[in-house]
Amino acid sequence: MNYYESKDLGRFAEVGKFAGDLMKKFFDYYNEATGKDGALTKREKALIALAVAHVKQCPYCIDAYTTQCLETGSNPEEMTEAAHVAAAMEAGMTLVHVVQMHNGLDRQGG
Amino acid sequence: MRDDNRELFLTVIDRHGLKLDPLSIETLQVNVGKLCNQACQHCHVDASPYRTEEMDRRTVDQCLKILRDNSAIENLDITGGAPELNPNFDYFVTEARRIGKHVMVRHNLTVTFDGHPKTKESKEYLPEFFARNRVEVISSLPYYQEYFTDKQRGKGAFRKSIEGLKRLNAQGYGREDGSLVLNLVYNPVGAFLPAAQASLEADFKRRLHQQFGIVFNRLYTITNMPIHRFKKQLEHLGTYEEYMTKLVNAFNPAAAEGIMCRSLLSVGYDGKLYDCDFNQMVEMPIRNGDPMTVFNFDFDKLISRRIFFASHCFGCTAGAGSSCGGTTT
Numbered sequence: 555m556n557y558y559e560s561k562d563l564g565r566f567a568e569v570g571k572f573a574g575d576l577m578k579k580f581f582d583y584y585n586e587a588t589g590k591d592g593a594l595t596k597r598e599k600a601l602i603a604l605a606v607a608h609v610k611q612c613p614y615c616i617d618a619y620t621t622q623c624l625e626t627g628s629n630p631e632e633m634t635e636a637a638h639v640a641a642a643m644e645a646g647m648t649l650v651h652v653v654q655m656h657n658g659l660d661r662q663g664g
Numbered sequence: 665m666r667d668d669n670r671e672l673f674l675t676v677i678d679r680h681g682l683k684l685d686p687l688s689i690e691t692l693q694v695n696v697g698k699l700c701n702q703a704c705q706h707c708h709v710d711a712s713p714y715r716t717e718e719m720d721r722r723t724v725d726q727c728l729k730i731l732r733d734n735s736a737i738e739n740l741d742i743t744g745g746a747p748e749l750n751p752n753f754d755y756f757v758t759e760a761r762r763i764g765k766h767v768m769v770r771h772n773l774t775v776t777f778d779g780h781p782k783t784k785e786s787k788e789y790l791p792e793f794f795a796r797n798r799v800e801v802i803s804s805l806p807y808y809q810e811y812f813t814d815k816q817r818g819k820g821a822f823r824k825s826i827e828g829l830k831r832l833n834a835q836g837y838g839r840e841d842g843s844l845v846l847n848l849v850y851n852p853v854g855a856f857l858p859a860a861q862a863s864l865e866a867d868f869k870r871r872l873h874q875q876f877g878i879v880f881n882r883l884y885t886i887t888n889m890p891i892h893r894f895k896k897q898l899e900h901l902g903t904y905e906e907y908m909t910k911l912v913n914a915f916n917p918a919a920a921e922g923i924m925c926r927s928l929l930s931v932g933y934d935g936k937l938y939d940c941d942f943n944q945m946v947e948m949p950i951r952n953g954d955p956m957t958v959f960n961f962d963f964d965k966l967i968s969r970r971i972f973f974a975s976h977c978f979g980c981t982a983g984a985g986s987s988c989g990g991t992t993t
Contacts, residue, residue, distance in 0.1 A: 597863070624852065627859030627867055629809060
């Protein structure tokens with residue numbers, strides 16, 4: 555028994571066992587936002603979702619959007635670049651706080 | 665054969681009010697043998713350089729007689745294995761063309777360079793032979809990049825396939841005027857469904873032309889059938905049930921209406937008749953008491969037959985559908 559079981563992703567709808575109308579609203583919104591071509595194609599949306607899945611390190615989402623990216627025609631280079639964009643953003647968000655540190659150093663007369 | 669999902673397939677088509685009987689027999693798809701220069705990971709035929717099954721001349725002649733006697737059958741679709749390795753292949757093509765049939769060959773591209781795995785006979789004449797006989801060439805290319813292609817078809821397959829495509833282009837294949845038709849076949853490298861055919865075709869065209877100067881006419885997307893080598897791979901990875909669930913959940917009644925067994929007959933190397941190449945590989949022959957063959961071919965009985973369905977039929981009805989001619993919707 556692990557905390558994460560890959561089969562549990564298929565049980566996502568069971569979350570609606572309680573407060574079902576809220577889950578229905580969530581699923582309608584989720585499917586509308588991610589599952590259809592809009593201003594962005596489903597393929598582009600899948601790459602964005604894959605990048606977010608890596609940032610949030612959600613194993614369910616990484617599994618689901620690896621498949622979704624392949625099923626919408628992305629290749630491993632594109633998928634890996636999406637993860638690098640996510641990683642670079644995270645690194646950038648860490649490093650931009652160095653400015654805060656420098657402000658602190660200035661206040662300390664450093 | 666134990667088939668857990670056959671009843672489910674029948675239930676599902678019944679629930680959708682579908683009556684999937686034959687509509688016509690436009691195409692005779694003939695599997696002339698299981699010998700191949702490759703041993704691809706996904707192959708539903710389990711073809712390899714070690715297979716010995718091969719259609720003999722008498723059976724080829726009987727197929728030609730059927731084509732001559734039945735004007736409704738417009739197309740001959742020759743498959744294998746690598747069909748070019750059958751010693752009667754050239755004869756079969758030239759005779760079928762002589763009687764005015766449209767001939768399609770499922771050509772794996774690499775056989776041109778690998779030659780015959782047993783006799784070592786060269787097959788480098790094939791592109792010119794295809795062009796001279798105005799054969800429609802249908803070639804499997806799992807991806808426009810090396811990684812997925814070699815993973816599925818073996819190391820070096822991509823480079824050889826690119827060279828094979830260039831040789832076909834040099835003969836005039838794949839141009840927009842469509843005088844010599846070159847179609848490619850994509851199938852997923854794993855347990856997922858194909859991307860949308862039109863967008864993937866656009867990707868293939870752009871990438872193959874930009875990188876290699878290659879042109880082709882259409883891309884057919886085909887779903888991997890959960891039988892034989894691919895099924896064993898899924899079972900090895902523990903994902904067979906998951907893949908079957910995906911196929912069942914993706915059942916599309918519109919795709920089911922267009923499944924190829926409604927307009928095609930499949931012939932085995934020994935002359936037995938089947939509803940499709942997949943039924944052939946799981947030994948589900950068409951029966952009229954005994955299995956029907958090219959030697960007791962009866963068009964009227966065949967057009968009014970009941971098609972045999974099984975678990976793998978969910979592969980043809982998933983998503984946009986899948987057939988030897990790509991999507992069915």
